[in-house]
Amino acid sequence: MKASNQIEVWKLFLDLRHSGSIRKTAEQYGRDSAEISRTLSKLEKELKVPLLDRRSRPFRLTETGEELFPLVEDMVGRYEELLGKIEQKADKESAIIKIMVPNTFVSISHSLFFEYIKFFPKHKIRVITPVNTEEFQKGSADIVAVTGHVTLPDSILIPRGRMIFVPVAAPSFIEKYGLLDHPDRLAEVPVGHTFGGDKFSHTPFDSVCKQGKRCHLHLRQQIEWSSPNLLFESVLAGECASPGMPLFYCIDALRAEKLVPILNGWHRASQFNYLACHSSRWNVPYIRTFMNWFAERFAEKEAHYEKEFAKLFGEELLHELMTS
Structure with missing residues (x-):
């Protein structure tokens, strides 16, 4: 041929x-x-x-x-x-939807997947972690959850809320190192954070902001994790502080007083969340239906966590964390 x-x-x-x-x-x-x-x-x-x-x-x-x-x-x-x-x-009722999500999203998204298949019981959802946008570009997934500055070519993006980052530490960490009320103090204590994105999606993190001002970070005792789960467990154990943990990932620990906010309002700039799919797959009705449904429900869950946070720590702090 x-x-x-x-x-x-x-x-x-x-x-x-x-x-x-x-x-x-x-x-x-x-x-x-x-x-x-x-x-x-x-x-x-x-x-x-x-x-x-x-x-x-x-x-x-x-x-x-x-x-x-x-x-x-x-x-x-x-x-x-x-x-x-x-x-x-050929098989209208048994579509397979392949979605790629970060490991951090497991805590918020697993219930949404089960909720979705109640409406479409013959659909199959294949969840792939972690996010690798280069693999997504090769067709490993129909949909990918991304945050921040996204440059995926030939893709359709729809918003799914805003990522709010909360600087946190365990009470035992505060007892050992004292109050962390300014970013400059992070140079004096162990700090852990995860890698920020990949080739087509990244969330820059070299500074924190407050009331329109920006402060560059100088982290001398930093530990970088590829696994957010390992970072979370380290922060929970009081081994390090996190200058920016996703709200949905730490809200349960904040509610249980296992973690507390630090830095007195200084925070990692919030980022927009998106679902992206290949332009060609957007034309498939069940892909489009799932994306719109998932994005809307995800944003609703995030809004619920924001209300919870405001009840615990006040509207003023929440509004500050939402700024970028």
């Missing part, structure tokens, strides 16, 4: 344009760089026009390639939409 008649070859063309590198594209497909190059060369030979400027770094499309790009993108999108519709017709 001609290369120009194979949808996979055109997908390769799109991915190469996004990555700008034959090597990166080969890694994405788990294939050899030479094989990727030969496939594109075969396509160019059949079309009798160059599509890729191999002299540039990163690789760029030629003028002809750029003209074809939006048409190819539309063609591949419609092909995936077609497959989605066929999938629906």
